[in-house]
Amino acid sequence: MKKSVIVITIALGVIVLFAAACGSRTNSDGTAATGKVIRTAPIGNLTFTVASSTGQLKQGDQELTLSFTDSAAKPVDVGAVSLNFHMPAMGSMAAMNDAVTFTTTSTPGVYRGKVNIGMAGEWQGQLAFEGPAGKGKTTFSVTAQ
């Protein structure tokens, strides 16, 4: 009797561990879960989406997901991407530029990014791509918390 209770407890523990491992793997490779949307807008005839686990840009180090999709919401490989967060000079404060460092994921058209946002406030995202889908460029505003 005691033995079977222990076996069931261990089995449940293993299931929980597997579920946790699956969840984190899906998130870190960026294929299925791209997180919560920070900003999505058209770029050329595609749509870009910047997302993170919180859905908000924040001051400091963070990870973002950037994806490009067509009108059917299918990811599109756009080749090389760049995203710079720019804040114009204000009074005695010099202009700031915090560029995102991107890596590709197993899904073409979905990129993982790392950025260190220097301060809270209003930033201008300067986004561009160049590659198999041609060239695209846009800017968008976003407030860092």
Ligand SMILES: [Cu+2]
């Ligand atoms: Cu500033």
